[in-house]
Amino acid sequence: VARQNMLHDNKEIADEWFATIQNADKTKILDKSTLEMARSVMSEEEYDQEFGCSFTAALVGAFYGKLMNAARNENRIGTVPVEADIPVHTFWDLGYSDTTAIWFLQIVGKEFRLIDYYETSGQEIAHYVKHLQSKDYVYGDHYVPHDAAKTSLQTGRSMLETMRNLGFRPQILPREPVLDGINAVRHLLPSCWFDEKRCHRGIDALCNYEKKWDAKNKVFQQKPLHNWASNGADAFRYMAMASRRLSNTRNEVKLDRYGRQINRPSAIMDYDIFGGM
Numbered sequence: 001v002a003r004q005n006m007l008h009d010n011k012e013i014a015d016e017w018f019a020t021i022q023n024a025d026k027t028k029i030l031d032k033s034t035l036e037m038a039r040s041v042m043s044e045e046e047y048d049q050e051f052g053c054s055f056t057a058a059l060v061g062a063f064y065g066k067l068m069n070a071a072r073n074e075n076r077i078g079t080v081p082v083e084a085d086i087p088v089h090t091f092w093d094l095g096y097s098d099t100t101a102i103w104f105l106q107i108v109g110k111e112f113r114l115i116d117y118y119e120t121s122g123q124e125i126a127h128y129v130k131h132l133q134s135k136d137y138v139y140g141d142h143y144v145p146h147d148a149a150k151t152s153l154q155t156g157r158s159m160l161e162t163m164r165n166l167g168f169r170p171q172i173l174p175r176e177p178v179l180d181g182i183n184a185v186r187h188l189l190p191s192c193w194f195d196e197k198r199c200h201r202g203i204d205a206l207c208n209y210e211k212k213w214d215a216k217n218k219v220f221q222q223k224p225l226h227n228w229a230s231n232g233a234d235a236f237r238y239m240a241m242a243s244r245r246l247s248n249t250r251n252e253v254k255l256d257r258y259g260r261q262i263n264r265p266s267a268i269m270d271y272d273i274f275g276g277m
Helices: 002-009 032-041 044-050 065-073 125-133 159-165 178-191 200-208 230-247
Strands: 088-093 099-108 111-121 139-144 192-195 211-214 219-224
Touching (some): 065 192, 088 230, 099 200, 099 230, 111 125, 111 200, 111 230, 139 159, 139 230, 178 219
Parallel strands (some): 111 192
Antiparallel strands (some): 088 099, 099 111, 211 219
């Protein structure tokens, strides 16, 4: 693997070396019974990594690993165009000392197109509002979690109030069980298309969002592990929970990058991910 990476990064050396990757099924070095025994004691993800030489195999314990692999195999991760006359909805997971993550979504027919993603930490809300305004997008709705309404002891204002003072009119999502949100994401992902370049960090977060490991009982718990991937995954979870509301929208108010209303007809989506047409 190290040699392969070296060859990939250094063209001069690559002219002098030969590298190849062959999985166990092709090399026949290990007989069929040995591979079958390995399959019986390993998860599918572990087997793909160890014997299938897969560098894209889903992380063991990942909530969305297989679904994200399917998105890549179906070419739903790549270049996604931005439609100039369709509103862009944003979905926020808010933090200050922790990371704030924002997904940018356009709905085109049955497709949920993730056209952009942004995250950073240690910034005031004004920073994120300014970032959105720097984009040449026509905005629809901005969705924030329920805790955006909590008053900060530092400022005496809530994040929701601050956003409104800066010209944004965010929609507050109700508090929902995390596992319900995870299931909503699983329903939604087969309808999603990701711009690989602009959403790189968010894609990595979805691929690495994993279950918490119970070392005592040596099993994965159903609750998620809180790590760097949680922020992007949480923002995506809020999007999944709001998707029914979005799919039932017929007259959306569209806002420009400065929060000003634009009275133009918006896209209509007749597809409900939870119930079909």
